Amino acid sequence: MRLKQNSTLQKLRGAYYTPVQLADAMVSLFSDEPIHHVLEPSCGDGVFIDSLSACGMLEQIDSVTAVEIEPQEAAKVKRSYEDTNVDVITEDFFKFYDRNRDAQQYDLILGNPPYIRYQYLTEQQREILSQILTSHGMKANKLINAWVCFLVASVQMLSEDGKLAFVVPAEILQVAYAEDLRLFLSTQLSRITLITFEKLVFSEIEQEVLVFIGEKGGEEKGIRIIELDTLDGFKTLDLNQNGFRKMQHVKEKWTKYFTSASEIELIQQLRSDTRFAPFRDYGVINVGITTGNNDYFSITQNTAEQYDLEPICLPLIGRSSHAHGIYFTESDWQKNVKAGKKAMLISFPNTPVSKYSEPQRDYITEGESSEQHKGYKCTIRDRWYIVPSVWVPDAFFLRRNNLYPKFVLNECDAVSTDTMHRMKFNDNVDPLDVLLSYYNSISFAFTEICGRSYGGGVLEILPGEMGNILLPKIDVIDTELRANILQRVDSIVRANDDIELALDIVDKELLVDILGIDPEICQQCRAIWKKLQRRRLGRGSITGGQDERQKHP
Secondary structure: OOOHHHHHHHHOOOOOOOHHHHHHHHHHHOOOOOOEEEEEEEOOOOOHHHHHHOOOOOOOEEEEEEEEEEHHHHHHHHHHHHOEEEEEEEEOHHHHHHHHHHOOEEEEEEEOOOOHHHHHHHHHHHHHHHHHHOOOEEEOOOOOOOOHHHHHHHOEEEEEEEEEEEEEEHHHHOHHHHHHHHHHHHHHOOEEEEEEEEEEEEOOOOOOOOEEEEEEEOOOEEEEEEEOOOOHHHHOOHHHHHOOOOOOOOOOOOHHHHOOHHHHHHHHHHHHHEEEEHHHHHHHEEEEEOOOOOHEEEEEEHHHOOOOOHHHHEOOOOOHHHOOOOOHHHHHHHHHHOOOOOOEOOOOOOOOOHHHHHHHHHHHHHHHHHOOOHHHHHHOOOOOOOOOOOOOOEEEEEEEEEOOOEEEEEEOOOEEEEEEEEEEOOOOOOOHHHHHHHOOOHHHHHHHHHHHHHHHHHHEOOOOHHHHEEEEEEOOOOOOHHHHHHHHHHHHOOOOOOHHHHHHHHHHHHHHOOOOOHHHOOOOOOOOHHHHHHHHOOOOEEEEOOOOOOOOO
């Protein structure tokens, strides 16, 4: 986490410039609407107002209220739109909302709210943010970003048939802290349109965004997701050609709406199918060891020998490249050690430092000289170099992944940092059954459904999300057959072959032949996995066509 004093001004303001092409496209969606009053709650230097003017809408609107906290930005807009129907207010939007939430309603609210993390907000902003959320039945916590409150407050300020169009992070679809927001929006709005992009829109940040369009009033039609490749897709976009899907008024992730209605129905059926159980039923899932400074506490054998650290080190599986197969063995660990990888984790004992060897004390001293101990997690410990919660798990699950996450059995008493999750199985669980039950099309589909897209197309899975992945129950299986299947799957993974070869084996020989799962279900789940995976992997590049006339949100 970046400390506030080390963050750029742009980072603190959450100001990332909106491509003019995007602003123009969003405004054009409402060019034929009867609009009288418009609000832009974070106007920057006026990109959306420029777009209203460029398409001839500004003259047709009774009033435009533009709120901007930065005086210099607000002054630019005032100079550009003197003697017009644009009223520029230099004020924090939270304060503006607090004063005007019951006084004025708007037919259209549009913009790109700032992405400011909770820790970068002022104390007064935090208080108003908390009030906005709790007054609408939502929980306030330190994970909430400012854009969430901009969205909630703006929905309240819409007129009876008002419409809202915001550029928001695509994490609205999936992150846990937006659960309350998804439920709020699904109950407050009769129609929700999400326009997503296959490629990244903002060049400054590795942040996937989407256009959120919410409509009040009229018959509830539900939700629809429209996927565009780049911003150029707006040129041929016809919203009327995209039908709405019935919206479930729940906190579940909206990523499920990327699948078809029949696929969603299949997902729901599998969740209630007694032949499956969630990962969490098989044991305790935790994040890996939080060292506070992985570079310092994860070391090579050379460093261990130099500072006499071998006696207090544990075998470490530290990265995806450390996991060669579906088992992590002594041989795997030794291979990593010989390759010069940081394959050892220092675990200083909780004994007086005077009992440490002189080289061990030298390593601590050198760490302090280079300020290795100043990270937050280290500073809150009584002795910064003693890492807490060090225990040996039964299995590991990669936190961030490319094609798919590996689930790996621990066969050499290794530990992991927080780049992986660690699992301790329940007493009555056979680890080999759980290992086998993960590598199949159904569980892979649920992995994509339960996880979230991280920057650059990476799939990130948090412990709670891993716990929700469905696994087929293995009650009885011939041990020789199980060993044979696992050996073939392990060989495929170690050879870095196409993982679908492994899924083919497990789908056929476990799901279909032993558990009696319909082969069509396996095929449908494979298609869901591939669809969501392709969509995720396709968002690793920047869209073209960004106008040089860039604007702050």
